Amino acid sequence: MISPKIGMGLVVAVLFALLFVMLSYSSGYGQVIDGEVRFIRKPLVTHIVKDYRLDGGEWSFGYFVPVAVAGLFWLRRKELLNTAVEPALVGGGAFLVFGFLFYWAGYRGEQKYFGYAAGQILVLGTILWFLGWRWFGKLFWLWMLLGMMWPWRFLIERVSAPLQLIMIKLTSWFLNVVGAGAVASGSSLSTSALDPVTGDPIALDVHAACSGMRSLFALVMIGLVFSFLRVKEEWKRWVLMACVPLVAVAGNFVRILMLFGGSAVWGTDFAVGEGHEMSTFHLVAGLMVFVVALVLLSLMVAVMEGGWQKVFKRSKVVRREVSREVG
Template sequence: MRHWLTSSSLALALLAASGMLMIAVQPYAAGYGPFRQSILAELFMQWKDPTWQHGALLPFIAGFLALRRQKEVVELPAGSTFWGLPLIVLSLFLYFAGFRANSFYCGYLAIMLLLAGGSLWLEGAARSRVRLFSWVMLGFMWPLPFLEESVGYQMRLLMVKTTGFVLNAVGVDALVSGTALQSMPDISLGRKAGDLFSVGIAAPCSGMRSLFALLVVGALFSYFRQRVLWRRLLLFVMILPVAIVANMTRILVLIFSAMIFGQQWAIGDAEKEVSAFHEFTGIVVFLVALLLLQFVSGVLDRLCGGADSKRTRTVSRQVVAPVP
């Protein structure tokens, strides 16, 4: 037993040293050109972007989730799974491939695989299964800026079209032009196009920024709110439509506020960029999203029964049953 503990401690120390070398010491890709920097330096730089700021919290969240179930892990038998070693080897290969190809994304994946392989190799499948959700949450800390260009523009178009459809459906004539929304002209009232409101759906307003943060919030909400795996996954999948509806609600709040209080107060102008109210409405996205997630979770509980309702009813019947 003592020999196993010594070898396990040595292997853990080697894996920890390898992880630190891969993340914080070894200069890695920095795009085109000969300049390189460590993955940790890249993370600190990307985390300054509001889109990826939530990533700085994920190591602490993942650590809390792991510590929360540490007692359960200790009670499980320790062991070793052979498949951990191939994952470790694959992670080192991916890290080197990313180093040669100037791709931070290969480095991100390599570090995640190193953690998974190390857990399987040192602790076994049973203990690693308990830590799985912590590992998944840690995956949200990696910035993926390429999604802002590829998916962000499509999100902007979707926001404009759906918001324009809702406005026209409720009787507010809106003109969709590219990624902008403005009020229709009214000759009888002497209004020109855009007099009531004129909103340009910029990249930060596309919903991408809130979507990545909501994925983290939604994953935690699904994990703690539901106890069955398929219901957790279903609730998590609902985050995308929930984020779209929540962001559209914010845009509608801005538009109706512009119609009532004026464009400059509600949205801002070219000189002021955005108004204080515009910034404040960012909270609306998360409030609406949480309410919608709670609603979906409540529907799941009603359709499928609460997690502990059946057990509670059974225990209650046993308590009140007469003694023969």
């Protein structure tokens, strides 16, 4: 005999599967079949998988979001399952109706982003309808993390342009301070330093991927995981998330400096790559974005949670014990 809770969960799962996996939703820009452009509606899950592959796989981390949400829920299951269940039928019903209307509007207008937004709203409504506001308060950051599953590709250009300007100005200023003689022009950076192989001035193009945009959205996901696991108070979580863009910029600043340093020592082809091919050094420099970001996020968490004070007090205790033994 299936319990009512399991039965309701199965009904909700089937409903979401129908809306996002089975029902054809939008056709996008169409596809060429036998030399003709045809507009064939496809399920939202098909659009999601396709969007994960576009823009150099910018949003491919979305595959891991559901796994991360499930894993974090499991780690905090004892605390979460002790939360009182107080279904908010009015609030939950309102969000469910709004979510279905949003879904319908996207279907009629063939706008997949409306479908993505509807999915996030429907998850919110489901939590409130069955579990209540207390549960949503506990699950808020997991709900936010789930929002990173939807590929919001329209944000890419809006975010990359200002970050490109920030990276160009920051790097140009720093290189001029250290005497490298840098001049910024659009998204390019020219320096007075010479390539040791070709003898030409070293020039770097700060594309969207190097501006902090590529790492920003992935770092938002990492920041959400950090905030859920490592930070206890809500205001600290908001501070941590607000600093994620700055962390992304800092990581990419280190990346560009590594590319400049590698170009100055071993040549641009070695450090950056030849033509459109990325070199191994360039790949390693890209990974440093996440290393720097993780270090900075960890330090921020340590500061907000009083970790440094604990370390400082512990070191004082150790020094006292050592001095007593020596004395």
